[in-house]
Amino acid sequence: MVQHQTDDADTNAQILGQNLQRLRAAQALTQAEVARRAGIARTHYAALESGSSSNGATANPRLITLLNLAHALQTPVEELLQGLQPAAPHEGPTAT
Numbered sequence: 001m002v003q004h005q006t007d008d009a010d011t012n013a014q015i016l017g018q019n020l021q022r023l024r025a026a027q028a029l030t031q032a033e034v035a036r037r038a039g040i041a042r043t044h045y046a047a048l049e050s051g052s053s054s055n056g057a058t059a060n061p062r063l064i065t066l067l068n069l070a071h072a073l074q075t076p077v078e079e080l081l082q083g084l085q086p087a088a089p090h091e092g093p094t095a096t
Contacts, residue, residue, distance in 0.1 A: 008085060008086075008087045009058045009060065009087065010051070010058050011085065012084045012085060012087075013051035013052065013058045013059045013060070014051040015082075015083045015084050016048065016051070016059070016061075016080060016081070016084065017048060017049045017050055017051040017059070018083075019079065019080050019081070019082055019083070020034075020045075020048055020049050020069065020073075020080065021049050023073045023075055023079065023080070024049075024073065027073065027074075029073075031045050031046050031049065034069070034072050034073060037071070037072030037073075038065070038068040038069045038071070038072040039068055040065060040068070040069075045069075047059050048061055048065075048069075066080055066081075
């Protein structure tokens with residue numbers, strides 16, 4: 001089941017990256033400008049757009065980063081998350 005959750009995260013990271021790139025391009029902004037407005041490093045922003053970090057791990061931004069990016073792009077955070085799918089439920093022990 002871990003592989004399926006990883007696939008969901010990878011897919012969602014790619015979708016988030018596509019959304020960021022689309023919204024940035026629509027405003028004719030550079031990655032550096034969006035990053036500056038959001039208070040993050042340009043390399044961090046570039047990793048979010050690509051869906052992975054410099055070490056190859058799936059990009060997984062913090063909530064505050066998503067909120068800051070939405071503000072920087074002057075769009076609701078829901079627009080950043082458009083198309084993302086919830087992860088499969090975790091199959092852990094059940095309560096009795």
